[in-house]
Amino acid sequence: MNPSEIRKQFPILDQEVNGEPLVYLDSAATSQKPQSVIDTIDQYYEGYNSNVHRGVHTLGTRATDGYEGAREKVRKFINAASTEEIIFTKGTTASLNLVAASYGRSTIKKGDEIVISQMEHHSNIIPWQQLALQTGATLKYIPLQEDGTISLEEVKKTISPATKIVSMAHVSNVLGVINPIKEVAEIAHENGAVMVVDGAQGAPHIKMDVQDINCDFYAFSGHKMCGPTGIGVLYGKKELLEEMPPIEFGGEMIDFVDLYDSTWKELPWKFEGGTPIIAGAIGLGAAIDFLESIGLDEIEKHEHKLADYALKRMSEIEGITIYGPKDSSQRAGVITFNLEDVHPHDVATVLDAEGIAIRAGHHCAQPLMRWLKASATARASFYLYNTEEDIDKLVEGLIKTKEYFSNVF
Structure with missing residues (x-):
């Protein structure tokens, strides 16, 4: 499958948010809809x-x-x-x-x-x-x-x-x-x-x-x-x-x-x-x-590839905590994380200014949050229209977020 070609079938993704090309990483909350639907x-x-x-x-x-x-x-x-x-x-x-x-x-x-x-x-x-x-x-x-x-x-x-x-x-x-x-x-x-x-x-x-x-x-x-x-x-x-x-x-x-x-x-x-x-x-x-x-087998394979790439790239960021298994074969295309000393809502707000949409909060899983010893977390979730370039932009945005809050405080 070619996610860049698939992306073209989703009209909502062809836009800018806050002056930046939209990077939609919130499909676990709701996916976008192709033109055919x-x-x-x-x-x-x-x-x-x-x-x-x-x-x-x-x-x-x-x-x-x-x-x-x-x-x-x-x-x-x-x-x-x-x-x-x-x-x-x-x-x-x-x-x-x-x-x-x-x-x-x-x-x-x-x-x-x-x-x-x-x-x-x-x-x-x-x-x-x-x-x-x-x-x-x-x-x-x-x-x-x-x-x-x-x-x-x-x-x-x-x-x-x-x-x-x-x-x-x-x-x-x-x-x-x-x-x-x-x-x-x-x-x-x-x-x-x-x-x-x-x-x-x-x-x-x-x-x-x-x-x-x-x-x-x-x-x-x-x-x-x-x-x-x-x-x-x-x-x-x-x-x-x-x-x-x-x-x-x-x-x-x-x-x-x-x-x-x-x-x-x-x-x-x-x-x-x-x-x-x-x-x-x-x-x-x-x-x-x-x-x-497209084929569910192809979609699953693509998401495992993205999860593997995201785990590797995001793990390079100092002060990040990634929750869940580190083996991408054990997980779907969902990466939940926190940046040290930065509230997840602040992470999501700064990323939104860069055109990157993620989720922040307790994700309707408060008992799990308590098990994680976190009041809230940030979450990036991928689907068939996402690419490794989207993850690169996420990592760049997280580095900017970290730098911004280190300078503020």
């Missing part, structure tokens, strides 16, 4: 905007075909067995909340255990905290190794026959760690638990096969994989989804409504109450087409 969404609104599954007129048929066609693209993208296993949601957060509220509330009881890791995003902590509080279950954490990775020995020690749910990020949004979710799923299943995967940082970057991983649920968002905001996916094994009750009620998800009782549609529609996110789903389908035209 923007055009596809425009075409829906301009050419066949209509509700789905209801009307028999031409526009309604075209909208339904586009919406359900996107579901099939998602199915193929993650190699699910059936489109019945693909639920459209608002995003990863909504998907994880659906599992906790539906599967969790209908199966978890006092004395059961829910196991997660210390590196999780708040979206994969708070739903399980609330489920434990509501049911009397015990929430347990898999401890991290010194470099922020997870040991399968610790996984085996933490998961027990009382464990009913194990939930883990495919890729950490802070440390960039790629977790061994296939092996963790196997340990979970040996103990009679289901495996939930937060794939927000995984699906955009790593070729996914949910049947090979054998996870029970996998959640991800469109906006982190070149698609629009407001659309996400929950994959769930059919036999589990069939037993789960819906948590939103209204139009679209019903079969028959009487005065005092109702019945639900079959999968996947019983979980998609109300007018769905039609343009978002169609846009996500276009994003999948775009990513697959």
